Amino acid sequence: MGYSARYHAASLIAVFIALAVGILVGAEFGGDALTNTRRDLEHSLVGNLQDARSRADDLNADLNRADEFAERVYPVLTRERLLGRRFAILALGNLPSDITGEVEEALAPTGGRLVGVGVVREPADINGLAEDLAQTRLADLRTNPDALTELGTGLGRQLVVGGTLPDVVRGHLFSRTSGSFGNLDGVIVVRDQPEEMELPQREKTNQLEGGLMNGITRTRVPAVGVETSTDDTSNVPFFQSNDLASVDDVDLKAGQLAMVFAMLGADGSFGVKGSADQLLPDLLTGAE
Known part of the structure; x- marks a missing residue:
């Protein structure tokens, strides 16, 4: 504003x-x-x-x-609201350079820690993923759409709770990673798809994204999609359609506050854009 x-x-x-x-x-x-x-x-x-x-x-x-x-x-x-909790950023496509800093700034007084950052490669490397999984029941990723959805769901779940699947496909799933996933208390999702993807690539990438979001939300840990107030293209509709809370102004203090309370369980779309339900969540929601 x-x-x-x-x-x-x-x-x-x-x-x-x-x-x-x-x-x-x-x-x-x-x-x-x-x-x-x-x-x-x-x-x-x-x-x-x-x-x-x-x-x-x-x-x-x-x-x-x-x-x-x-x-x-x-x-x-926000002081010590998230004390001892572990969070990770999962970026779909690209991770704008300022987002990580905004998230770290938001978490600083809360006692919560950003322990992992992963940028999912897009367009999805279906051939590489299929090679990684050649000896598994998901080996037919190239031809079986259900296998791609199943892979995304399994990856989303294990990125939160832990498991071996993310390590098996790490090289072809991520364009870059740092820190660690597993045993997370919340996930911050960023989405910045490349514009140059062809339609078949976009369809498969969207399918993998949908599976990842489904796997994350099934764990019942808080998940919030974030973007900045100056982003030209908003991904709030994507976050909403995948049952994530969303914050469209994480570059502002109000947005950082909304993100923290979303990590405490507040649900809704918060921010300054037309897609927002309100600027801030009820500050009592999930405060304990």
């Missing part, structure tokens, strides 16, 4: 400037008949521009105070 207000104020100033320049330039070609009109417009536009600048200054001051308030209150509301 803060960024929208700043953008609105700046846009208003730009409109006044452009309008003033356009009228003044046009008036130069209108002769003496337009002199009085130009003078009146000059005075009017200067006054409007000054008002717009003053309003922008007031908005920035209000927003700066709100930011300072949020920075001070956030640690009080």
Whole structure:
């Protein structure tokens, strides 16, 4: 919301400037008949521009105070709420560089730990996965859609509770990983699919994603999909369709607070975009 207000104020100033320049330039070609009109417009536009600048200054001051308030209150509301709990980020496709930092910042006062990060390779490497599983009942991944869904479901579950399957396919499942999975108390999901995938690749990748989300949610640990308020494409509909809580403004303190309470069990879509149910969850939900 803060960024929208700043953008609105700046846009208003730009409109006044452009309008003033356009009228003044046009008036130069209108002769003496337009002199009085130009003078009146000059005075009017200067006054409007000054008002717009003053309003922008007031908005920035209000927003700066709100930011300072949020920075001070956030640690009080979240201190040791997640003490001793283990969390991991599972990114589908790509992991934007700022997301990990935002999650770590959100967890800092809670006592919770980010213990693992995994970026799922997309498009899915079906051939590589099939080779890894050649001696198992999932060896027919290339031709059997049900096997791909079953694989995704098994992987999603074992990434949370532990198991050997993720290690068997790690090289072809992930483009990169760090830390460890298993024995998790919550999963933070990020989705950033490559745009250049062909339709058959996208269909198989979506199927694997759906299986992963199904496996995670079946464990009943909290799972929340996150994105930033500035993301051009929102994945909230994907999170909603897979029964995940969602936060669309994890780059803001309000979004970080919503993420923490989603990890405590709050359900819903939170944030500042049109797909959000509300800005924040009930702060009493799951607080124990």
